[in-house]
Amino acid sequence: MLKQGLQQKLGLKINPLQIQLIKLLELPTYQLEQRIKEELEQNPLLEEGEEEHELSAESSSLEDSPDEREEYESEEEEERGGEDEFSLEDYMGDDGDDIPEYRLSSSNASREDENRDFIISQGASFRESLIAQLGTRTLTEEDRHIAEYIIGNMDDDGYLRRDLENIADDLAFGAGIEVSEDKLLYLLKVIQEFEPAGVGARDLRECLLLQVEHRLAENPDNKILLSAKAVLEDCFEEFSRKHYEKIARKLRLEDEELKQAIDEILKLNPKPGGVAGDSSLYGHEAEKIIPDFILDLVDGELQLSLNTGDVPELRINRSYLNMLEYYQKNESPKNKKDVVFFVKYKLNSARSFIDAVHQRNNTLMLTMTAIVQFQKHFFLSGDESMLKPMILKDIADITGLDVSTVSRVSNSKYVQTWFGIYALKDFFSGSMQTTDGEEVSTGELKNALKILIDEEDKRRPFTDDELVEMMGKKGYQIARRTIAKYRQMLDIPVARLRREI
Secondary structure (H helix, E strand, C coil), X not given: CCCCCCCCCCCCCCCHHHHHHHHHHCXXXXXXXXXXXXXXXXXXXXXXXXXXXXXXXXXHHHCCCHHHHHHHHHHHHHHHCCCCCCCHHHXXXXXXXXXXXXXXXCCCCCCCCXXXXXXXXXXXXXXXXXXXXXXCCCCCHHHHHHHHHHHHCCCCCCXXXXXXXXXXXXXXXXXCCCCCHHHHHHHHHHHCCCCCCCCCECCHHHHHHHHHHHHHHHCCCCHHHHHHHHHHHHCHHHHHCCCHHHHHHHHCCCHHHHHHHHHHHHCCCCCCCCCCCCCCCCCCCCCCCCCCXXXXXXXXXXXXXECCCCCCCEEECHHHHHHHHHHHHCCCCCCHHHHHHHHHHXXXXXXXXXXXXXXXXXXXXXXXXXXXXXXXHHHHHCCHHHCCCECHHXXXXXXXXXXXXXXXXXXXXXXXXXXXXXXXXXXXXXXXXXXXXXXXXXXHHHHHHHHHHHCCCCCCCCCHHHHHXXXXXXXXXXXXXXXXXXXXXXXXXXXXXXXXX
């Protein structure tokens, strides 16, 4: 049985422009550049270049009202039939006289575009380098195949984490090659002689030993290297726990001799595959940071600018506007409605995207300007102790933006100052009161803790309890668990692991 009734509901609707703006706010500069390139490929009415005022006014006059835009979108859903992309070619006639000139050309590039040859260079990867070195050894075809399989089982750090027994089983069942563990060990020893020294190790101790032995082969009488080898062979557990007194007693080494041996070991590369070594040859490329803002100090005044980098300016393609104007005035062309609908739809989309990019840039500048004003003393001096306690709500109150908007702006964004590059999120921190009632930021607390640890006697480093007491003398009343948390955030190990001879 059908019933009629009234229902009152409260809802929130976000228009497409707001959704697009929210997504653009989260993008750092290098991702924005990629996003604009994608939009340029998808929308033929967008092109690179500064927008002219006359063109802007003309395109605005051709845009649809909200009602017309909604009508176009509803018609689009019916006419698309599930297709995701529009193409102007689908709406043009098949008459040969209507074929535009660009479809008869071998390239869609403009005659004014420069022809540039891009040279792409790529260095050999870590495993490719090992296989190349394998070619210098005299091995049978089967042994070479097995050695390549061993290299393929190494991880990015250069270690062979799998047991030789498992590798032998894989070769037997997967490649039909019967091989003994002794043969695998022999081929592994061959690989361990390759560059960089330490590759093919099965644990950290073996990796460091291989590097020491590699250096001893060039200088066999070096006493420091011999002592370092003895430490790794006979006292690796004590070395990892920094029990230097036990090592000295066991190996009968003087303090200076032990210190030199330890220093030599610390110079070795624990990840010869390249993750912590030479990334240009063997490792992955380091993450590239492109600052979104540039803050300069000129004549004692701070000057903030948005780093546009390679982000192009966008404008509406005038040729399509002329086409739209022609089809609106001329009654003769066939499929007039479809062509007008397509161009107007893409025009509205292009306009919305350009407006969203402009709003993004304005919002970023508004937020960063507020941060610079709030932390002005820090940006003028470069002293991290001058950072004031600041939370997202402080900037939201200054700018009039929502807290979530400030959060999106500060996430994954960087500013280049005259004294270094900083992540925006580093400027936001909590606060606590000192014994004098003054509010200090957590950044200042971390800085004070780091100074204490840097100035400690490395023979007897401070424990967390001692650090609590010393921070208390400076007026910072902090719990022991807070000291441990800040120490971990600063990547500082416990006292026992900070010991030096």
